[in-house]
Amino acid sequence: MTDRGPAARFATLVQSPLRASLLRFLHAHPRETFDVERLMQAFGRMRLDVENCLHELALVDAFTAIGAVPSQEERSDAVRRFREMIGRDEKMLIVFEWIRTAAKADIAVLILGPTGSGKDVVAHMIHELSPRRAERFQAFDCAAVPASLFESEIFGHERGAFTGAVERRPGKLEQADKGTLFLDEIGELPLPVQGKLLRAIEQQRFERLGGTRSVDVDFRLISATNQPIEQMVREGAFREDLYYRVNAFSIRLPSLRERAADIPVLAERFLAQQSAAHGLAPDAKRFTADALRRLSAYAWPGNIRELESVVARALISGRGRDIDARDLALLDGGTGQSRGPARRVLTLAEAESQHILGVLQAQGWNKRRAAEVLGVSRGTLYRKIVEFDLKPS
Numbered sequence: 344m345t346d347r348g349p350a351a352r353f354a355t356l357v358q359s360p361l362r363a364s365l366l367r368f369l370h371a372h373p374r375e376t377f378d379v380e381r382l383m384q385a386f387g388r389m390r391l392d393v394e395n396c397l398h399e400l401a402l403v404d405a406f407t408a409i410g411a412v413p414s415q416e417e418r419s420d421a422v423r424r425f426r427e428m429i430g431r432d433e434k435m436l437i438v439f440e441w442i443r444t445a446a447k448a449d450i451a452v453l454i455l456g457p458t459g460s461g462k463d464v465v466a467h468m469i470h471e472l473s474p475r476r477a478e479r480f481q482a483f484d485c486a487a488v489p490a491s492l493f494e495s496e497i498f499g500h501e502r503g504a505f506t507g508a509v510e511r512r513p514g515k516l517e518q519a520d521k522g523t524l525f526l527d528e529i530g531e532l533p534l535p536v537q538g539k540l541l542r543a544i545e546q547q548r549f550e551r552l553g554g555t556r557s558v559d560v561d562f563r564l565i566s567a568t569n570q571p572i573e574q575m576v577r578e579g580a581f582r583e584d585l586y587y588r589v590n591a592f593s594i595r596l597p598s599l600r601e602r603a604a605d606i607p608v609l610a611e612r613f614l615a616q617q618s619a620a621h622g623l624a625p626d627a628k629r630f631t632a633d634a635l636r637r638l639s640a641y642a643w644p645g646n647i648r649e650l651e652s653v654v655a656r657a658l659i660s661g662r663g664r665d666i667d668a669r670d671l672a673l674l675d676g677g678t679g680q681s682r683g684p685a686r687r688v689l690t691l692a693e694a695e696s697q698h699i700l701g702v703l704q705a706q707g708w709n710k711r712r713a714a715e716v717l718g719v720s721r722g723t724l725y726r727k728i729v730e731f732d733l734k735p736s
Contacts, residue, residue, distance in 0.1 A: 383431070384608060415476070421467035427612065428461050428647050430605025434597045438465075441594045446472035451544075451589050453529075454567040456596030459648035459718035462567040463527060465594060470523040475563055478522030483515045486528040487720035493536045494552050498543070504553025516549060519562040528720070529589065530570035530581060541585045564589060599643040599650060606643070606650070607635045613654040614666075621658065628658055630666050637668040644698050648718040656705070696731040699724070708735050 383390055416422050425442070429435040445452045446469045454462045463482070470480045488496050495504070499514030515524060526532075532540065543549040544564060548557045566589045575581040599606060607630075615625040630638070634657075643649055653671060661670045699717065706713040714724040727733070 384612060416472060419468060419471040421464055421471050424464050425461065425468050427616070428464070428609070430602065430608040432597075432602035432605050434602055435605075438594060438596060442468050443472065445469050445592050445594065448592070449474065449563055450591040451564040451566070453572075453590040453593045454565065454596065455572070455593060456567075456569060457598045457646055458569050458644070459646035460569075460596040460598060461647050462569075462596060463525070465596065466523075466525045466527075466565045466567060469565055470525075470563075473523070473563065475522050479519060480523045480525065481515050481519035481562075482525040482527060484527045484720050485531040487722045489722075490533050493533055494539065497536065497540065498549050498551055499558075500552035501554040504551070508553070511551070514551065516543060516560050516562065517551075517558055520560045521562070523563045523565060526564070526566045526589075528568055528570075528723075529566040530568040530572050530575055532581075534580075534582065537582045537585050541582065541588060544585075544588050599646045603639060606639045609647070609650060610635065610638050610654055613651050614658060617655050617658045628661060628664055628666055631668070633668045634666050634671060637671055642694075644694065645702075645716065645718055649716065652716045692731075695727070696733065699727055699731065700733050703728075703733065704735075 377385075379390055425439065429439065442465055452466075452469060454465050456462050466482070467480060470476060483496065485493075494500075495508075495512070495514065497514050497516055499512050499517055500508050502508060502510050539549070543560070547561060548559045550557055572581055572586065576583050576586050599609075610630060614628060614630065618625055618627050638650075638653075645652070657666050657670045661667075699713075702716050703710070703713045706716065710721055710724055710728075714721045717724065719727075
């Protein structure tokens with residue numbers, strides 16, 4: 344076989360996003376040396392992937408990467424954000440491939456996963472890698488809207504449709520035309536709205552509230568929920584026909600506890616990012632071994648979002664270079680600490696109540712910030728406060 348030369352080999356190599364990223368990364372740090380472990384953490388990939396790419400890149404001078412056009416995947420903000428959520432566990436790498444597969448096909452996708460696991464990041468990533476990426480991504484949080492306003496928010500309304508409707512207003516479906524509609528927490532949709540949404544999906548048309556003229560739409564639907572939606576279907580709380588429409592392809596995100604080995608890796612990565620965001624050197628702060636053990640022992644009901652928040656607060660509140668276990672005050676709520684055999688195991692409701700109360704207290708009962716930390720809408724947080732009868736101490 345004849346040698347195709349460096350230029351031809353480079354053209355083949357940069358077809359891989361990881362190889363192209365490695366080329367740019369190494370070229371940007373010409374005087375530094377990196378071991379495989381550091382590159383694994385930087386790019387969120389397995390050792391074998393990194394080693395194979397490094398072996399192939401040895402065939403071509405990295406300087407030839409200057410001027411190379413980045414791939415769509417490399418330009419995607421959501422892809423970069425998702426890679427930051429990948430540690431050493433292969434579960435997230437498998438999810439990464441599921442996302443790539445789903446993005447290529449213009450079908451409905453249902454994202455399943457606990458609160459704070461990154462469902463919104465996955466939805467954005469599917470859109471940014473899809474043929475509809477140049478069009479609008481329209482998100483709608485079903486848990487944040489009162490039941491009486493669902494139809495108006497999703498389908499829009501005509502002037503005079505109800506008191507206060509002084510002008511025509513397009514809904515989320517209309518705004519997502521030619522693009523992607525993301526329905527977060529779709530399990531919160533009231534049954535009457537579910538039926539109308541089903542018809543809109545099937546017919547690709549709908550009527551605004553108070554209107555009689557049909558509006559044609561062309562959209563790609565992505566939905567997400569942290570609820571046991573199959574059980575809701577069995578219990579009649581979610582329409583079975585709609586479930587099959589929104590679940591043409593499903594992606595399940597693991598909880599952080601399902602990949603506990605990633606907790607120290609992600610914590611140190613977030614610490615470096617937060618340090619840079621505050622104008623500090625990436626290694627200006629570091630976790631002690633005791634702090635990392637504390638983080639690993641915690642249950643993380645808020646998953647990735649909660650871990651990021653805890654790391655950010657620890658960076659600010661830490662008294663010196665070392666962040667010790669005592670700097671992780673938010674973890675004292677009792678929901679995740681390892682417990683001795685004599686301690687009673689909390690019920691799920693008790694654990695949820697204590698965790699929400701701990702976050703509210705840490706945020707000075709600022710409900711907007713607390714909802715962001717918990718990864719829920721303010722409407723959901725208000726309902727939980729009433730449900731658990733939570734009050735400031």
